[in-house]
Amino acid sequence: MKFPVQQYSNVGKLRLKRLAISFTKYGLEEVNMAIANLKLKFMEIISKRVGYGRVSRPCRTT
Numbered sequence: 001m002k003f004p005v006q007q008y009s010n011v012g013k014l015r016l017k018r019l020a021i022s023f024t025k026y027g028l029e030e031v032n033m034a035i036a037n038l039k040l041k042f043m044e045i046i047s048k049r050v051g052y053g054r055v056s057r058p059c060r061t062t
Helices: 010-025 028-059
Strands: none
Touching: none
16 A cells, blocks of 8 residues: 655654554454544534524524
């Protein structure tokens, strides 16, 4: 597994190193599951923010 490290900043390099370590420690399936879970969480947060933001602001009566 080779990563294009030169394109990223120092933070990105650290993240890539952690990713590589996680790839070696755990199997690919577990890493993919974790990524999928993160994506689901982000989608939930974004949908909540968008939904509540667009719906609740005009509905507020103060």
